[in-house]
Amino acid sequence: MINKILSALICIITTTSASDTLVIIGTGEKGIYSSILNQKNGTLSDPVFAAKMPATGFLAKHPSKPILYSTGEITRKKGCVVAYKIQDNGKFKEFSRQSTMGERLAHISLDSTTKILMGANYRGGSVVSFPIKTDGSIGKLVSIHKHEGSSVNPQRQAKPHAHSIYSGPNNKFAYAPDLGIDKVMIYSINPATAILTLAGQAATPAGSGPRHMKFGKDGKLAYVLNELDLTISVFTHDASTGKLTNKQIISTLPIDKTRQRMSCSEIRVSKDGKYIYNANRDLDEKGRDSISVFKVSETGQLTRVQTIAAEVWIPRNINIDPSGKWLLVAGQRSNEVPVFKIDQLTGKLSSTGHKISIPKPMCIEFAPQAIK
Numbered sequence: 001m002i003n004k005i006l007s008a009l010i011c012i013i014t015t016t017s018a019s020d021t022l023v024i025i026g027t028g029e030k031g032i033y034s035s036i037l038n039q040k041n042g043t044l045s046d047p048v049f050a051a052k053m054p055a056t057g058f059l060a061k062h063p064s065k066p067i068l069y070s071t072g073e074i075t076r077k078k079g080c081v082v083a084y085k086i087q088d089n090g091k092f093k094e095f096s097r098q099s100t101m102g103e104r105l106a107h108i109s110l111d112s113t114t115k116i117l118m119g120a121n122y123r124g125g126s127v128v129s130f131p132i133k134t135d136g137s138i139g140k141l142v143s144i145h146k147h148e149g150s151s152v153n154p155q156r157q158a159k160p161h162a163h164s165i166y167s168g169p170n171n172k173f174a175y176a177p178d179l180g181i182d183k184v185m186i187y188s189i190n191p192a193t194a195i196l197t198l199a200g201q202a203a204t205p206a207g208s209g210p211r212h213m214k215f216g217k218d219g220k221l222a223y224v225l226n227e228l229d230l231t232i233s234v235f236t237h238d239a240s241t242g243k244l245t246n247k248q249i250i251s252t253l254p255i256d257k258t259r260q261r262m263s264c265s266e267i268r269v270s271k272d273g274k275y276i277y278n279a280n281r282d283l284d285e286k287g288r289d290s291i292s293v294f295k296v297s298e299t300g301q302l303t304r305v306q307t308i309a310a311e312v313w314i315p316r317n318i319n320i321d322p323s324g325k326w327l328l329v330a331g332q333r334s335n336e337v338p339v340f341k342i343d344q345l346t347g348k349l350s351s352t353g354h355k356i357s358i359p360k361p362m363c364i365e366f367a368p369q370a371i372k
Contacts, residue, residue, distance in 0.1 A: 169219025217273025
């Protein structure tokens with residue numbers, strides 16, 4: 001079986017062109033899969049099982065080295081973070097691992113210096129940080145911050161639920177949306193020590209449930225995706241103080257669409273910064289799963305220009321490939337990853353009709369550079 005997997009990986013790598021890109025898919029099943037995205041037509045090669053690790057629900061790639069970081073789980077109560085080297089044959093080789101000192105993480109990300117790996121613990125309501133060594137290996141956990149409070153939704157907001165964490169544009173601050181307390185917690189960053197220090201907070205509407213966020217291309221605006229009320233909160237961003245100030249709140253769905261038993265999952269910014277994309281999930285499998293597209297005005301205001309069927313059940317994650325031409329969707333419960341083409345003039349999506357089957361895909365990343 002191992003020989004078959006390696007043979008398939010070698011075959012995929014040796015038959016790709018310089019324009020093809022390695023796609024890395026974390027899952028809620030056995031581990032991580034890989035596929036090759038054809039840049040000419042948006043097709044994906046048959047997926048290959050690349051690394052074994054339970055609960056690889058979120059991934060973070062090193063921006064310049066062939067290294068991938070992943071969440072993981074030793075037991076249900078013991079989480080870990082893992083570093084893999086992406087080898088020439090497409091196989092991922094683990095070379096570093098550290099305990100999260102708690103349950104598995106819902107999200108991880110690197111700061112812009114690549115000296116810090118940060119994570120959000122949804123169940124524990126906390127954020128953590130680890131130093132990254134010069135060889136890309138992960139040092140022991142150096143800071144943990146437990147959030148406090150609750151909000152108005154008794155089923156989902158009885159306690160803190162830190163859902164993600166990101167470094168800001170100038171790397172002075174990190175931002176952690178917490179679904180349970182309707183706040184984005186703000187931390188100062190020390191790349192020399194990898195320690196995070198609480199520096200402030202920003203509120204989202206009561207019951208909104210902030211989940212993920214992204215910054216605009218120039219760093220002046222932040223877009224927070226609210227899972228529970230299916231909205232995007234737009235904030236102006238003060239780079240010197242880290243402060244976020246409310247600017248706009250916009251629905252991710254048309255007004256006439258029902259929101260009962262629906263939620264949001266992921267948000268992305270186009271390569272040119274002119275468009276925002278988010279995924280909407282149908283918890284009842286009624287065919288309402290969708291991707292919404294927003295145009296960013298010169299003043300930063302969002303206008304929804306499209307909502308298109310996601311072609312999966314539960315789009316847990318979406319991501320835009322490095323070329324900016326293709327958007328991929330992780331269908332967690334339909335076990336599929338379809339590909340959409342991005343219109344470079346309008347930002348709108350169109351279906352390519354192509355998808356691959358993968359068990360419980362939950363996160364999509366891309367290799368640091370095209371396969372050669």
